[in-house]
Amino acid sequence: MAGMVESDKIDVGFSGKRCIHSRNCVLGDPHVFVPNAPGQWIHPEAASVEKIVAIAESCPSGAITYIRKDGGPQEQPPVVNTVRLRENGPLAVHAEIVLDGETFYRATLCRCGASENKPFCDGSHNKSGFAATGEPPLKDTPALEARNGPLKVTPTTNGPLKLEG
Template identity: 40%
Template sequence: MRSEEIIARPGARLRPLGRRVVAVASGTEGESSVGEMRKVYRGRDIEVSFDLDICVHIGECLRGERNVFKLDRRPWALPDAGEADEVARVVELCPSGALLYRRVDGGPQEKHDGPTRMTPIRDGPLLVLGEVEVKREDGTVEMLPRATLCRCGESLHKPFCDNQHLKVGFRAPGVPFKVHLSPVRPRLDEPITKAQDPRGAA
């Protein structure tokens, strides 16, 4: 069973106040824990990684840098097809943290100053921006600069959102969040499933 614990704790000198710690229990049979499925696409100046399990199919990557991110190509992400600064900018638009980047050209890494912010999205998840430390039962740790956390209680990948709120008709107050139609979101109320997503094999 997966934990849904979110703990805010005081920070030390190198740990700003407001960091969120998300505890994720080890996956049961047929499930995978966050980070286990993260794929890395290496480029000359920047590398991009992707975790399909925590993607919420907003599609910012597909609309933002179409030479780098293309569903009908293998691999679907080619960091060298764009300028490193632009690739980084587009990756930072990914609200879930499914896409991350690491500059290998000496350019700036993603960094958020100030406390971690949590914003409830209307009829949807909690949008977290800042340092999110993901700890698994086996002791492995992954740092996410962004995350979308389940608020409807129905996610199969708790504590992360997997769009189950769309299926159950979840309603709750929050900030409006504009979702554009894209190859991964052909309908506003129904993104493609993980099994349908070609990025799982790319």
């Protein structure tokens, strides 16, 4: 399911294809994000705009998005780009991500090779038996001059992701 739920102060978007079921939304406020509800399960009128923004920005996959209508700031790229290895799971990316001509700030990208929604994770790592640490090997690297800015993601067919930026 993909779509936008509108309210007076904030619109909340959801992309089922991007969701990895981290449950940050339903744990953040089960009155706004009602789990296992028949029909409409997002109720933006049930919490403050600030709370909904915080919950949306904690969604690692970027499946939850928002458009503020109260004059407050929209989501911004992070000050420092991060790519986190989720143990036995995807790459959790927080950056100004540029992929296939689209720009967004949060995504979970497949690293097991089994996703049917590449380059995004679809949870296939759970069924495929993929196992990999969440800790990258350590090596000495010089400090980067810039740790923000656009991060261009270029997927290859059933192969690795090229990250530039």
